[in-house]
Amino acid sequence: MVNLPIEFAERMKRLLGEEYEAFLQSYDSTPSRALTVNTNKISVENFRDIFPQKTTPIPYAEEGLYFEGEERLGRTPLHHAGAFYLQEPSAMIPVAAAQIPSDAVALDLCAAPGGKSIMLAKRLKNGCLVSNEINLSRAKILYSNIERMGLKNVAVTNNAPKDFAKYKQTFDVILVDAPCSGEGMFRKDEDAVRMWSEASVRGCAQRQTEILDSIVDCLKPGGLIIYSTCTFSQEENEGVVTGFLGKYPDFVLEKPTDEVIKITAESKDSPYMRRAYPHTCGGEGQFVALLRKSGERMPSRLIDVKTASAKTVSAFLKSIDLEIKYKMDGDRAETGIPLDLRGLRVVANGVYLGNTEKNFFKPSHHFFTAYGGNMKNKFLLNIGDTEKYLRGEELICDNNNGYCAVICEGLTLGGGKVSEGRLKNLYPKGLRNFK
Ligand SMILES: C[S@@+](CC[C@H](N)C(=O)[O-])C[C@H]1O[C@@H](n2cnc3c(N)ncnc32)[C@H](O)[C@@H]1O
Incomplete structure (x- = not known):
């Protein structure tokens, strides 16, 4: 049984009223196991055939599955091969809530370890994603997940939100899955319970407001900010969103997808701000609000990925009949995404293909996860x-x-x-x- 902080319990009683008992009982049940299938590698159907009777579709996320079984999925060859990503089911809500144009240029500002970036990148069939994480060691974990999934249209960066200031009107979609007091993690994470205080809730709300302020100008006219947290406090959710809408009158709340509406509760402040609780949604808890900026969507300022021809890289690609545009950064060959990332700390830009060493080229692991099938x-x-x-x-x-x-x-x-x-x-x- 989780030992809930008294002030937190009081807040939840006020928030949930009659539902509070059901919420409390959810702490005695085991969290659901779930995953998203990497549909770039395997279809949901074929994945389900591998685990007969152990998976159930998650109704709001097209690639999401509940998993009932004792297998240590993270140790299976399928996991190593990037066939799926283990993800808490309600963490799938923010991306599933939005209609994302397949040619969008997107930024995931607080991205590690990467579950939402992976969902986003798969929706951007002709677009690209900057997947950013402020903390370097977490940014490396993020890249390792992007690499394992073999994603080609993602650049991983390691920057603070304010570092994006020069990217004015650049992104069609910005996901801000904000650092929060993590009340929705209490069932799984004792540290989140220990670290919780009312002061930390207020501190998080302040930081979330600053994060949104620092990227608001990076959104294109007609673009969408997906704001989400895994906490229940009104300060960090409705409070931050209402403050934002007051400050930026060119934004309105957008209705999430019907599937997400069905499994979430409406917030007291707006039917379009959605809340998921552990006693109702089969996951741990989440808040999401979609903030649409007014204006006509304008074309993206894309750059041509500069091609370079390092002899050894081209010879290697030719030897395996692969035609890929790439660029060189010192001895490092990478495909790049069509955005100018100068000024950012880039962990990987597109597929890191490998390194030239004296007279030969050594392909990277990312090369194999992305192009091995070819x-x-x-x-x-x-x-x-x-x-x-x-x-x-x-x-x-x-x-x-x-x-x-x-x-x-x-x-x-x-x-x-x-x-x-x-x-x-x-x-x-x-x-x-x-x-
Ligand atoms: C809720 S987690 C993100 C989870 C991630 N979106 C996913 O789906 O796997 C929030 C992230 O924000 C990062 N973060 C912490 N402080 C930050 C700040 N001041 N600005 C931006 N990001 C911050 C944390 O390191 C953490 O990785």
């Missing part, structure tokens, strides 16, 4: 070899010499280099946690 030289693993590969062991194989994609159940796990019947394992050392 390679002709594929090494298909059986179950035993899959475990060995994920442990970083060398394998026997009869593929052609050279780089190859290493495939498990049709999905690329990573890469390898074949030489005379042996596969040198290129699975990154930091990811070799397969027991």
